[in-house]
Amino acid sequence: MKKGLENKIEEFEMPDPRITKMDDLDKEERLIVDIDGFEGPLDVLLTLSRTQKVDLKQISILDLVKQYLRFVTQATALRLELAADYLVMAAWLAYLKSRLLLPEEENEDEISAEELAARLTYQLERLNAIRERAAILMSRNQIGRDMFVRGTPEAVVVTRHHTYDLSMYDLLKAYAEHKTREAVADIHIFKRNVFTLDQAISRLSDMLGLALDWTNLEQFMPTDIEDQQLIKSIKASMFSASLEMAKVGKADLVQKQIFGPLFVRGRKQNYTKEDDNG
Amino acid sequence: MDNYEQMRICEALLFASDRPLSSIALAEQVPEGSDIEAILQELQIKYQNCGVNLVEVAGKWMFQTAADLAFLLRKEEEKERKLSRAAIETLAIIAYHQPVTRAEIEEIRGVSVSKGTLDVLMEAVWVRSLSRRRTPGRPMTYGTTEDFLVHFGLNNVKDLPGLSELKAAGFLDNVNTSRLNLLDDDEPDEEQPDLPINDEEISSEDQAIV
């Protein structure tokens, strides 16, 4: 109770066992975290937001972001392996934090930082609400726990439509089991129609000899193929071939925008430094 | 057959069954023209202060032990103890959001649904797959079963506790399932309501089954 009267009531609340406060609780509010106890980043955020002791609508997103980032840092420091979900959320929150701290630029295409923060609050509130409902639901009187049906039921005529006692679960389980067995029994490995890397390299080096200027890699693809699988394979192999040839110094590659066309140009044998800008 | 006799028949059938019976099914067992609803009402009143009550669950009728005796009769149930926190939360999401896809459940919980969560709920016959949503990928939707309603003493999913508050707060609005939707301002296009399936693509199938 050394923290003073204003915290007195809160002291009576049970601390979340998954977050244990370290040392004497300096202002930094350090946390030791048991990752296994959490059900994903939203769960962590929701738990952290409880330390603010206010309505979820009024939580300080900035404080929450700081707490979460500290949580992730500490978990990493303790060499706990964090699932990708947690890191993706950390990256997003770091972005949000920078947006919240920096003066907003006028940009119609981007969502405002306030709107982003509001969306996060909404997600937390939604999860919190469904949790409350889950708790209410489970505290209802349940059949077989609190209330009971006839202990010695007799089949009555009116159930005649259900000759067999078979649930959807049983049906799906049977099919899945069958599939599992089938997988063990016979394995057919179909030979896929592929365009090998060697084929691609040979095709590309032949054609690069003919084309002198930058040329879209697409134009080196064969045009008479209809098999979609094979087309995919050709694309992949031609792409790899272009990388391979660039690596060994036989070609230059340039791509002007993300997902834009890839241009390729053959390198002359007597190659000079100024060609290297590509 | 007088009214009392009809009531005895319904009483015997309902008492003997451990599953709820529909009033339509009960009506088949009493002479035509009997007012089955009135009979059921009368039975319900007759039992209202007894150790067993006649209740309406999942739109059907069933005898069960009185709720106020729960403290005397309570047993820890195997099924419930087995349910993880994740499973309970998933069950609640399915109940309140149905029909709901797996991606939407993951979006609401902010974490992927681990293997075994859905099949535990399906094994308990509380959750079942509904129809496929008519959006790209045709994802399966999930909802609750009649067993779920019976187990929790609900007449209808509309009777779920606090449903209207959730709705009013906007928490049951369409769930945007694009990953990192926080950044994405696009109108979610996968949230069209599930339409009854009647397009030509399937109709030949339908006819084959009839």
Added chain:
Amino acid sequence: MDNYEQMRICEALLFASDRPLSSIALAEQVPEGSDIEAILQELQIKYQNCGVNLVEVAGKWMFQTAADLAFLLRKEEEKERKLSRAAIETLAIIAYHQPVTRAEIEEIRGVSVSKGTLDVLMEAVWVRSLSRRRTPGRPMTYGTTEDFLVHFGLNNVKDLPGLSELKAAGFLDNVNTSRLNLLDDDEPDEEQPDLPINDEEISSEDQAIV
């Protein structure tokens, strides 16, 4: 606790018990010093003209349907039966692969299908014969019925979960991933009933059904 409350407790216990209860067992559930015999007598009188009666059998007590209404209840041999494993699997294969011939079911299962298995499924009105396939021998093809859809709460056979969904729900958990990839390759097979039917063999089938 007054007498009426004790009667309610006994009533609930007798209703919910899966075996007849002795008055000694019941006495343990009510406050000491209660006259359990008197309570049981009173309960017996309460139920004597109802659809169910409280009867004493071999010194123990149980509720039983009134003798004159026993006709309402099924006979023992008509109780719900369990389907054999082979039958469940056959049903699942028919559901996923319909229209399917017996030879195809055997090929898929890798064992011969006994006549009885199909008969059981047809008797349950879950499976029916469709038309004969226009191939040598003109084999009969099989598919599921409307009863099947009703029983499993499906709108359409399309609503059966696909392999990837079964996997996601945890049904295919014990299969290792390399095998799963192979399973996925099989998927077009599953979707067979879904695709617009254009191969000659099946289109004749389809016309015959419509």
